[in-house]
Amino acid sequence: MKTETRKDEIIKTAAKLFKEKGYSAVTMRDLASAMGMKAASLYNHIKSKQQILKEIIITLAEEFTSGLRQIQQSEKSNIKKIEEVVKLHVKIASQNPYGMASLNNDWMHLEEKLDYYLELRTNYEEELREIIAEGVKKDEIIDENIEIMLFSILTTLRSLYSWIPKKEYRNPEKLSQQLSTVLIQGINKN
Amino acid sequence: MKTETRKDEIIKTAAKLFKEKGYSAVTMRDLASAMGMKAASLYNHIKSKQQILKEIIITLAEEFTSGLRQIQQSEKSNIKKIEEVVKLHVKIASQNPYGMASLNNDWMHLEEKLDYYLELRTNYEEELREIIAEGVKKDEIIDENIEIMLFSILTTLRSLYSWIPKKEYRNPEKLSQQLSTVLIQGINKN
């Protein structure tokens, strides 16, 4: 049972505001107002606006990286691995849809951690590409353009945050299963 | 043969910058610098920063609206209609990938035209939803959750702008066909 600190609260509120207007358009005064305090008071809990963005994005990016590593190390079929990737995205997007918006839309405003983020992102795409390529080689997946299959799946999963808050998608298991059906029947030969 | 005015040039350059950093993070000085002039000089061609955003977004939104209307009025099967929608997105995203970034990511910064944009967007989604629902009813499309099929297709098409600039996707006909295969085999019963 972790106690939520004031800092955590600020970061959570910031993520919500960043989702609505983007990092650049949200001012420290906006954030303070949403927290019911003055802008100057925020600095007793956080170092800078930039630090808030960094914590939101890097935490999530590392969660995806370690999640995919576990899937990659399992002894499943490649189609099964893709189903697990869908579950991973649904799970993280369900827990933190606001943070996911920053991860997707505000990463370019990262300062010192930008290179690190880009490295995690590139590696993530590359590992998913290998799962698909492996699936094609083993006749689990149709022999269509791999980049198109990769980006079709990935962009759908990346935009999950924007429709997961709607009531009809609140059941993660059901959503994962339905989404897998829609995404995979398109690349599954059998 | 339309001559490109200085105003058109400014809007095109702005769209490129908006794609990189988003509307809010691009300053008039950034834009002027990219145009090789001073910020004050921009105002001899455009009324305000807001006007630039409005022209980028509303032009594209209306292009999608009229494109979908034509598809809807044709006498094709619903699967064929979806293939036409894919072509429409590939065509517009190929012609103007930078503007598409603003349409997707900066629409919330529209001021007076925000309601109009939201109306076009809602109507677009509703018409596409009806094509899918009609396809399910006529046994062309699997009887899976319509919202999930709609958003899976739509989010993939909406993110086209981000990977279309890569060399391997420069052939619109081929890209449309491959994308249709990947997207539709997932919802096509036959």
Added chain:
DNA sequence: GTCTATACATCGATAGAC
């Protein structure tokens, strides 16, 4: 049509009282 100069608002962040 582009420039310099500048008005005026608002930004992120700090100092210091309580």
Added chain:
DNA sequence: GTCTATCGATGTATAGAC
């Protein structure tokens, strides 16, 4: 830990010379 007050930088936009 929150406040008031404020700093210096930077934002959009205008005025007026050339």
